[in-house]
Amino acid sequence: KQEVTQIPAALSVPEGENLVLNCSFTDSAIYNLQWFRQDPGKGLTSLLLIQSSQREQTSGRLNASLDKSSGRSTLYIAASQPGDSATYLCAVPSGGYQKVTFGTGTKLQVIP
Amino acid sequence: DVKVTQSSRYLVKRTGEKVFLECVQDMDHENMFWYRQDPGLGLRLIYFSYDVKMKEKGDIPEGYSVSREKKERFSLILESASTNQTSMYLCASSYRLMSSSYNEQFFGPGTRLTVL
Numbered sequence: 001k002q003e004v005t006q007i008p009a010a011l012s013v014p015e016g017e018n019l020v021l022n023c024s025f026t027d028s029a030i031y032n033l034q035w036f037r038q039d040p041g042k043g044l045t046s047l048l049l050i051q052s053s054q055r056e057q058t059s060g061r062l063n064a065s066l067d068k069s070s071g072r073s074t075l076y077i078a079a080s081q082p083g084d085s086a087t088y089l090c091a092v093p094s095g096g097y098q099k100v101t102f103g104t105g106t107k108l109q110v111i112p
Numbered sequence: 113d114v115k116v117t118q119s120s121r122y123l124v125k126r127t128g129e130k131v132f133l134e135c136v137q138d139m140d141h142e143n144m145f146w147y148r149q150d151p152g153l154g155l156r157l158i159y160f161s162y163d164v165k166m167k168e169k170g171d172i173p174e175g176y177s178v179s180r181e182k183k184e185r186f187s188l189i190l191e192s193a194s195t196n197q198t199s200m201y202l203c204a205s206s207y208r209l210m211s212s213s214y215n216e217q218f219f220g221p222g223t224r225l226t227v228l
Contacts, residue, residue, distance in 0.1 A: 034216060043116075043202055044219040089155075091217070098143055098162070098206065098215065099170070102155040 002027045002094035006103035013080055014111050021075040021106045023090035028068045030093045035064050035075050037086040038105070044089065047075070080110045115139070116220035118203055124226045131190040133223050135203030142208035144186035145217065146170075146178065148199040155202065161186055162208055193227045200224050 003026045013019055023033070032051045036044040048064040050057040050073065056065045063076040073090055087105040094101040119134035135144065145160040147170075157170030159178040167178050175197060179187040186205075190197055201223045206215040 036219075041200075041222070041224070043221040044204075046216060046218060049216040098145075098160060098208075099157065100217075104152070104154045 002092055002101040004090060004092050004101045004103040006088075006090060006106050008106060009104070010107040010109075012109045012111060015080060015082060017080050017110075018076070018078050019080055019108070021077070021088050021108070023073040023075070023092070023103055025071050025073075025092045025101075027092075027095070028071050030068065032093070033064075033066055033073050034091045034100075035062075035073075036089045036091065038089060039086050047088075077108075080108075082110050082112050084108060085110050116203055116205055116218055118201075118220040118223050120223050121221060122224050122226075124228065125190075125193050126228055127194060129190075129193050129227075131193050131225065131227075133188040133190075133201055133203075133225070135186045135188070135205075135220055136184055137205040137218070138184065139205065139207075139218070140183065141205035141218075142183070143206045143215070144180065145204040145206075146176075146186065146188045147202045147204065148172070149202055149222075150199050158188065195227050198225060198227045 005024045034049045035047040038044050048057045050064045050066045061078040066073045087107045089105045090103045091100040116137045146158045147155045149155045161167045161180040177189045203220040204217040206217045
């Protein structure tokens with residue numbers, strides 16, 4: 001059974017800092033992994049889908065990497081802004097057709 | 113842009129009522145999903161559908177049923193609502209590609225259901 005851990009559970013940083021969010025998983029037999037952000041009381045917004053063949057995927061100030069061998073993905077946010085404040089979730093395939101296991105998220109607060 | 117809409121943002125129902133949650137997507141996606149999200153438990157899959165009239169149980173299907181009569185619409189039904197079904201309900205959709213690997217999911221805004 002796939003187990004997904006996101007550490008830290010919460011993070012508070014001053015505006016402008018670069019930061020890294022972590023996602024660890026136990027079953028490395030995956031093709032890809034998806035990162036989301038969730039604003040309070042809202043749905044999930046897709047940020048990046050990273051394929052195992054890519055190792056890295058970039059969108060604006062966001063960069064996601066995937067290391068299957070170590071069971072880890074990282075989301076790097078450059079030059080953080082107050083608008084980046086949200087909860088960030090990773091979704092990892094967990095066997096069976098289209099099934100994923102979500103991490104419980106990292107709640108990010110960027111202080112102006 | 114992919115758009116997934118859900119019929120209500122907030123819903124309050126009484127114990128024992130039959131509750132319908134509707135989800136519509138406009139991207140011709142084959143797959144549709146219903147999740148619930150609870151503090152400390154994260155997102156858990158209730159049911160998903162990979163085609164019209166097809167459904168598969170997720171991790172927590174007890175107390176729920178689903179209906180998919182049209183490709184764009186996926187309904188979640190609580191036959192007799194109970195207080196432990198108070199939660200945030202999220203619908204998602206994705207393409208079904210040839211491979212069995214996970215495909216990017218797109219989520220709706222969520223329905224916050226309170227059962228009194």
